[in-house]
Amino acid sequence: MxxxxxxxxxxxxxxxxxxxxxxxxxxxxxxxxxxxxxxxxxxxxxxxxxxxxxxxxxxxxxxxxxxxxxxxxxxxxxxxxxxxxxxxxxKPEGLIRITAPIFLGKHFLSAIFCGFLKQYPEIKLDLRLTNTLIDLEEEGIDIAFRARNSTLDNWISRELKLTHNILCSHPKNLNRLLTHPKQLDEHDKIICLGLTPWELKNTLTNEKYSYQPNKQVRFEVDEIEMMRIAIESDVGISYIPDYVAHPLIEAGKLEQVLPEWQSEAQSFSMLYLNRSQIPKRVRLLIEYTLRYFLANTVV
Incomplete structure (x- = not known):
C-alpha cells in the first residue's frame, strides 16, 4: 500500500x-x-x-x-x-440566485435589482418570484426576501421594512356602520391564500381579534395584485397590505374599513446564508439593498 x-x-x-x-x-x-x-x-x-x-x-x-x-x-x-x-x-461578477414573494418582489425590489444590474454589468441575477416557501438550500438560493416566516437555521435575517394588513373596500361599499370585525360576516369578502385568518388589533384599545372569513366569500385568490383589482372593482372587503392600500386610499380608489383595526407589524426581511466567506457579488447586493431601504421610504 x-x-x-x-x-x-x-x-x-x-x-x-x-x-x-x-x-x-x-x-x-x-x-x-x-x-x-x-x-x-x-x-x-x-x-x-x-x-x-x-x-x-x-x-x-x-x-x-x-x-x-x-x-x-x-x-x-x-x-x-x-x-x-x-x-x-x-470580483463583482457571476450569478446570484434570488427568491421573493410575487407582489413584494414587484413592488419593493424591481428598482433595486435593475439599479444594481446597471451598476455591476458583470453580475447576473436569477430571480424566482413565488409565493411558495421553497427549500432555499436545495434550490441554491443566495438571497431570499420574505414577509413573515423570516427565521431559518444558519441564515441571517435582516429586517428591511415593517408592514401591516388593513381592511379595505371600494368607497361605494356601504361599510361605514361597521364597529367591530365580528360584524364582517354579513359583507362580501375577497380572501387571499396565506392571509387568513385576518389577525387584527385595535390601535386604540389594544383589543385583539382573529377573524376567520368563512361566510360570503365571493372571490378567493392566491396573489395580491388580483386581490387589489377585485377590491377596486367593488367585489367586497378584503385584508390587504398597507403598502398596497395607502396610495389607492389617497387616490380615492379604496376606503379603509374599521380604520382603528389593523394587523400587528410584520417584517419584510432579507435572508442570506450565515457563512464566513460570502462571494463578493452576493455581499454587494446585500449592501446595495440595505442602503436602498435606508435611503428610501418605499410606499
Missing part, C-alpha cells in the same frame, strides 16, 4: 513545471532539502525512479513522464478551480 501524499505529488509536478528545485522551493515556500526529501520519499514509496538528476538539468524517466502527464494536469485543474473561487470571492 502506497504511503505518499498529494503534497508529495504536487512537489514533484512543481519541480517539473518550473524546471528547477530552486524555483519550485521558492514557489511552494519550502526549503530545498525538504523538497528533495519529499520527492525521494515519493520515489522510494513507489519503488520507481521518476527523475534523472545531473548537475545541469532535471529530466524525466519514462515512468516519470507518465506520472507527470497524469498528475500535472490534475494540479493545473486544481489551480484553475482555486483561481475561479478566488475570482468569485473578490
Amino acid at each position: 502506497f504511503n505518499y501524499s498529494l503534497d508529495d505529488l504536487r512537489y514533484f509536478c512543481a519541480v517539473l513545471k518550473l524546471g528547477s528545485y530552486k524555483k519550485a522551493s521558492e514557489r511552494l515556500g519550502v526549503s530545498l532539502s525538504t523538497l528533495s526529501r519529499k520527492i525521494r520519499f515519493l520515489e522510494q514509496n513507489l519503488q520507481l525512479t521518476l527523475l534523472n538528476r545531473d548537475s545541469r538539468r532535471i529530466t524525466l524517466t519514462n515512468i516519470g513522464e507518465l506520472y507527470y502527464e497524469r498528475y500535472g494536469k490534475l494540479f493545473d485543474d486544481v489551480a484553475c478551480i482555486e483561481q475561479e473561487l478566488s475570482d468569485q470571492k473578490h
Whole structure:
C-alpha cells in the first residue's frame, strides 16, 4: 500500500513545471532539502525512479513522464478551480440566485435589482418570484426576501421594512356602520391564500381579534395584485397590505374599513446564508439593498 501524499505529488509536478528545485522551493515556500526529501520519499514509496538528476538539468524517466502527464494536469485543474473561487470571492461578477414573494418582489425590489444590474454589468441575477416557501438550500438560493416566516437555521435575517394588513373596500361599499370585525360576516369578502385568518388589533384599545372569513366569500385568490383589482372593482372587503392600500386610499380608489383595526407589524426581511466567506457579488447586493431601504421610504 502506497504511503505518499498529494503534497508529495504536487512537489514533484512543481519541480517539473518550473524546471528547477530552486524555483519550485521558492514557489511552494519550502526549503530545498525538504523538497528533495519529499520527492525521494515519493520515489522510494513507489519503488520507481521518476527523475534523472545531473548537475545541469532535471529530466524525466519514462515512468516519470507518465506520472507527470497524469498528475500535472490534475494540479493545473486544481489551480484553475482555486483561481475561479478566488475570482468569485473578490470580483463583482457571476450569478446570484434570488427568491421573493410575487407582489413584494414587484413592488419593493424591481428598482433595486435593475439599479444594481446597471451598476455591476458583470453580475447576473436569477430571480424566482413565488409565493411558495421553497427549500432555499436545495434550490441554491443566495438571497431570499420574505414577509413573515423570516427565521431559518444558519441564515441571517435582516429586517428591511415593517408592514401591516388593513381592511379595505371600494368607497361605494356601504361599510361605514361597521364597529367591530365580528360584524364582517354579513359583507362580501375577497380572501387571499396565506392571509387568513385576518389577525387584527385595535390601535386604540389594544383589543385583539382573529377573524376567520368563512361566510360570503365571493372571490378567493392566491396573489395580491388580483386581490387589489377585485377590491377596486367593488367585489367586497378584503385584508390587504398597507403598502398596497395607502396610495389607492389617497387616490380615492379604496376606503379603509374599521380604520382603528389593523394587523400587528410584520417584517419584510432579507435572508442570506450565515457563512464566513460570502462571494463578493452576493455581499454587494446585500449592501446595495440595505442602503436602498435606508435611503428610501418605499410606499
